[in-house]
């Protein structure tokens with residue numbers, strides 16, 4: 001990954017932003033098969049804020065999230081997470097940074113079926129992440145309403161409960177950023193609303209930073225702001241979004 005001439009967003013290397021992307025470009029394939037999924041995308045994600053990323057199918061949302069989170073490597077541009085430039089980190093250091101400083105929640109809950117809810121939640125800590133104290137574990141478990149389910153395996157839990165376990169697991173190490181890719185995509189609206197409500201609480205009450213990709217205007221309305229992608233570029237930013245406001249931007253993008 002090489003630097004581009006794009007100027008880093010303000011505060012790129014200070015503590016005020018949990019994540020900063022500068023001039024991020026991602027090309028898949030080469031020659032006639034080349035697809036440019038991201039085109040010089042720059043954005044800063046302030047600490048303690050909830051950002052949603054929206055846009056039409058194929059606009060580059062997942063690619064953007066994956067490049068920000070060090071799950072994929074951009075073709076050019078840079079990403080700074082918690083003050084650390086991840087561009088050019090060795091695979092080992094990147095893996096450690098992801099494990100210790102980032103949390104992930106995906107559409108499919110990605111829990112280990114043979115482990116109980118409690119064992120799944122504690123897994124990241126056992127693998128070497130930041131040590132979680134008992135009080136923080138209790139706070140998350142109670143806030144997510146999982147106290148009575150800790151001994152159950154994923155197969156004995158509803159989808160909403162499984163996703164709440166995944167959120168607890170992601171937050172246990174108090175990550176610099178919690179990345180969520182369509183976290184409510186497999187949930188009914190009530191369970192999805194509970195998960196989103198808790199992500200909001202994690203930001204408001206615990207100072208966490210959340211970056212979430214979603215198709216759903218109701219989900220995006222839980223965020224502090226929405227970034228809209230189209231054809232690999234950020235084309236609009238909406239602060240304090242409402243469901244109607246998100247719909248209005250999406251309609252304008254379709255025109």
Ligand SMILES: Nc1ncnc2c1ncn2[C@@H]1O[C@H](COP(=O)(O)OP(=O)(O)OP(=O)(O)O)[C@@H](O)[C@H]1O
Nearest residue numbers: 028029035037055056057058059060061062063064
């Ligand atoms: N591994 C890959 N190889 C080749 N092209 C890819 C790959 N992953 C994504 N793309 C292409 O990059 C573009 C952006 O894809 P991406 O998955 O980031 O979009 P998205 O906005 O998340 O879409 P969706 O909402 O459908 O999940 C698309 O044209 C897609 O086909």
